[in-house]
Each structure stands twice: as C-alpha cells, then as structure tokens.
Amino acid sequence: MEQLMRDFFLFLSKNKTLTRLAKRYGLRFGASRFVxxxxxxxxxxxxxxxxxxxxxxxxxxxxxxxxxxxxxxxxxxxxxxxxxxxxxxxxxxxxxxxxxxxxxxxxxxxxxxxxxxxxxxxxxxxxxxxxxxxxxxxxxxxxxxxxxxxxxxxxxxxxxxxxxxxxxxxxxxxxxxxxxxxxxxxxxxxxxxxxxxxxxxxxxxxxxxxxxxxxxxxxxxxxxxxxxxxxxxxxxxxxxxxxxxxxxxxxxxxxxxxxxxxxxxxxxxxxxxxxxxxxWYGYFMRRLAERPANVAFVVKGMFRK
Ligand code: FDA
The missing domain is CATH 3.20.20.220 (TIM Barrel)
Known part of the structure; x- marks a missing residue:
C-alpha cells in the first residue's frame, strides 16, 4: 500500500497540467508546511x-x-x-x-x-x-x-x-x-x-x-x-x-x-x-510520496482552507 501511494505521488509530481494549475492558484493543501x-x-x-x-x-x-x-x-x-x-x-x-x-x-x-x-x-x-x-x-x-x-x-x-x-x-x-x-x-x-x-x-x-x-x-x-x-x-x-x-x-x-x-x-x-x-507542486508531491503521515496532514489542511 505504502509503495502504491509512493508511486502515485511520484507520478503526480511530474504532471504538467497540475503543475501549471498549482502555480496559478498559489500555495494550497497544506503545502505551506513544507514551502x-x-x-x-x-x-x-x-x-x-x-x-x-x-x-x-x-x-x-x-x-x-x-x-x-x-x-x-x-x-x-x-x-x-x-x-x-x-x-x-x-x-x-x-x-x-x-x-x-x-x-x-x-x-x-x-x-x-x-x-x-x-x-x-x-x-x-x-x-x-x-x-x-x-x-x-x-x-x-x-x-x-x-x-x-x-x-x-x-x-x-x-x-x-x-x-x-x-x-x-x-x-x-x-x-x-x-x-x-x-x-x-x-x-x-x-x-x-x-x-x-x-x-x-x-x-x-x-x-x-x-x-x-x-x-x-x-x-x-x-x-x-x-x-x-x-x-x-x-x-x-x-x-x-x-x-x-x-x-x-x-x-x-x-x-x-x-x-x-x-x-x-x-x-x-x-x-x-x-x-x-x-x-511548489513537484517538490510538495515528492514530500507526500516519502511519508503517508504527511498525506494525513495534508488532508486535514484541505478541510481547514
Ligand atoms: P526516510 O524517508 O527513509 O525516513 C526515515 C525515518 O525518518 C522514518 O522512518 C522516520 O523515523 C523519520 N521521519 C521521516 N519523516 C518524518 C517526519 N515527518 N516526522 C517524524 N519522523 C520522520 N533527494 C534527491 O534526490 N536530491 C537532492 O538533491 C535532495 N536534497 C535534499 C536535501 C535535504 C536537506 C534533505 C533532508 C533531503 C534531500 N533529498 C534530496 C531528499 C532525500 O533523498 C530523501 O528523499 C528524503 O530526505 C527522505 O529520506 P530520509 O533520509 O529522511 O529517510
């Protein structure tokens, strides 16, 4: 499961459309904890x-x-x-x-x-x-x-x-x-x-x-x-x-x-x-790939914004 999540976030980290969207909409989803x-x-x-x-x-x-x-x-x-x-x-x-x-x-x-x-x-x-x-x-x-x-x-x-x-x-x-x-x-x-x-x-x-x-x-x-x-x-x-x-x-x-x-x-x-x-998007996704606990943190952050 952990390996699957890791692969998923590393895959997302290279997505160009999401990278562009992230730039346009600013620091989101708890990224400010790492950026x-x-x-x-x-x-x-x-x-x-x-x-x-x-x-x-x-x-x-x-x-x-x-x-x-x-x-x-x-x-x-x-x-x-x-x-x-x-x-x-x-x-x-x-x-x-x-x-x-x-x-x-x-x-x-x-x-x-x-x-x-x-x-x-x-x-x-x-x-x-x-x-x-x-x-x-x-x-x-x-x-x-x-x-x-x-x-x-x-x-x-x-x-x-x-x-x-x-x-x-x-x-x-x-x-x-x-x-x-x-x-x-x-x-x-x-x-x-x-x-x-x-x-x-x-x-x-x-x-x-x-x-x-x-x-x-x-x-x-x-x-x-x-x-x-x-x-x-x-x-x-x-x-x-x-x-x-x-x-x-x-x-x-x-x-x-x-x-x-x-x-x-x-x-x-x-x-x-x-x-x-x-x-910040690719960097943030690699941090999520490293540690499932970081994902839990992000999910909480999404509901706070
Ligand atoms: P790992 O992720 O295996 O974690 C080992 C242990 O650390 C965990 O089991 C846990 O005990 C503890 N731990 C980790 N995160 C924790 C948390 N949030 N809270 C509590 N405990 C935690 N990579 C690269 O490819 N090129 C580069 O140029 C760089 N540059 C770079 C600079 C700096 C300053 C750092 C710290 C890291 C990089 N990296 C990097 C990233 C590096 O390759 C690696 O992906 C991460 O540091 C994660 O690996 P760890 O060594 O931290 O161990």
Missing amino acids: AGETIEEAVHVIRRLNEKGLAVTVDYLGEFVDNEQEANEMANHCLEAIDAISREKLNSQLSLKMTSMGLDISDDLVMRNMRRILDAAKERGVFVTIDMEDYSRCQKTLDIFKTLKKEYDNVGTVLQAYLYRTEQDIEDLKPYRPNLRLVKGAYKEPPEVAFPDKKDVDENFKKIIKQHMLNGNYTAVATHDDAIIEYTKQLVKEYNIPNSQFEFQMLYGIRPERQVELAREGYTMRVYVPYGTD
Whole structure:
C-alpha cells in the first residue's frame, strides 16, 4: 500500500497540467508546511526565524524541468535575488538549486552561463551554492558540470544519492576535487537496473558512503530525518575523531522541526533546506510520496482552507 501511494505521488509530481494549475492558484493543501512562501520576502522571514533558533539554512527557489531559455534565465535571476537577500539581510544561509531550472535540458551553453552568473555573485558575497541531484538520467551530466565548475569556484558543492549503485564509485571519482557533498537517500522513482529497490539496502549504502566520504577527509552534509542514520553518523565521528567542522546535518523545512533544534543544541551544525516560490507542486508531491503521515496532514489542511 505504502509503495502504491509512493508511486502515485511520484507520478503526480511530474504532471504538467497540475503543475501549471498549482502555480496559478498559489500555495494550497497544506503545502505551506513544507514551502516557506511564494516570494523572497516571505522566505527571508522564515530564514530569520530559523536562524534565531540556531539553525543554518540553504534556500531554494523552487523550479525544475524548465524547457525554454527565457524561463531558465528568469530562474537564474531569482537565484541572484536570493543571494542578494542573504547578503543584505546578513542571513546564515546558503543557496540550493536544480540545474534543470538553469537550462540543463536546453543547452550546455545556457546552463553554464547561468551557473557562472550565480556562482560569481555568490562568491562575491561569500555564499555557498549546492547543486541538487535530480533523476538518474541527469546524474552524469550534473557531475560533469560540477567537476568543471569546481575547478573554477570553491563555493560550489553537489549531492549524491545512496539509492544509486554508482554512488560509491562517484565518491571515489570526485575525491581529487575535495568536494563538499550533501549525501541523501534519493527522492526520485528509479528502476532496479540503476537503484537499490529495497529500502534496507539503501540505508546500508547510505551508511557506507557517509563513512567513505568522511574518511576521505571531505566535508559531508548528512541530509536525513532518519534517527538511525543520525546515530550512525554521531558514532562514526566519535570513533574516528572527526571534528564538527567537517560535517553537518541537514533536514527539510517543516519536517521534524523539534529534532532540528535538538541537534543544533547538541552542538552540531544543523542546516534546514528552505524552498520557496510559485513552482511548489513537484517538490510538495515528492514530500507526500516519502511519508503517508504527511498525506494525513495534508488532508486535514484541505478541510481547514
Ligand atoms: P526516510 O524517508 O527513509 O525516513 C526515515 C525515518 O525518518 C522514518 O522512518 C522516520 O523515523 C523519520 N521521519 C521521516 N519523516 C518524518 C517526519 N515527518 N516526522 C517524524 N519522523 C520522520 N533527494 C534527491 O534526490 N536530491 C537532492 O538533491 C535532495 N536534497 C535534499 C536535501 C535535504 C536537506 C534533505 C533532508 C533531503 C534531500 N533529498 C534530496 C531528499 C532525500 O533523498 C530523501 O528523499 C528524503 O530526505 C527522505 O529520506 P530520509 O533520509 O529522511 O529517510
């Protein structure tokens, strides 16, 4: 049943008509629990509140699978606006983005132009940028672009997904770049040819790659709401004397907020991923796919609106 629901929401997440309707009618159905607002002003307000609680942030202007140049350039402009706001308002925040929103599916020239625009502005203002990892079909291209950019910028990182068989090898291939990586379980629907179908194997591989990347001496963001993985990380850093300055925990806005504050109080860097913008629909559907309890929350929200 859970798998059926997961597949259903992942299917809905890609529906273009629903995405357009969602944009037109604004944040609905409890999406505001997971999305900080539709404008940068609303996002700034949320980031400030999180910072006041001792939480660091990475902010994301929502948007993905953009298929025309004008829209890709507009998306990049929103990222520039977010970088400006972080610097102007002196927020403790990084930036996250998806390369399909910068023109990855349109042309190499366009995506590189937009990425360099963003990374130049971010570097000037001391803002770190993480390139989210999308579905498997974009993984190789994302890593190729990341490698090119990492040679030019020190303020860029990316994400690797524990559910992919290839990830262990990717960590080794990236090692010479000394990358700052966010490690996650993986949020897209992938076939068994490329990804572990069994959750237990994903969890085991997650632990394996956390250890591998940390012991390579590279900065590691462990992005999860899973206490078993968090505990594993705590034990690992204790065993190998890895300082708190070499890793952090990350969670999504609206998910386990009390746990986020608890980890910050324990002295760990805890970074919250804060999405905002009008293109909230695909992101929201993936959160519903992850956890049936989130669906119950949404159903309640629908009756309240
Ligand atoms: P999982 O969903 O397996 O949950 C494990 C356990 O966590 C649950 O059994 C429960 O105990 C606890 N839990 C989860 N939600 C809870 C809740 N609401 N309340 C209480 N307990 C809860 N993916 C991707 O493909 N590309 C990317 O770039 C990113 N980026 C990213 C950034 C950040 C900061 C995060 C946190 C996540 C991502 N992801 C991602 C998403 C990631 O791949 C994954 O889909 C989700 O984090 C869900 O997986 P978990 O590791 O949280 O465990």
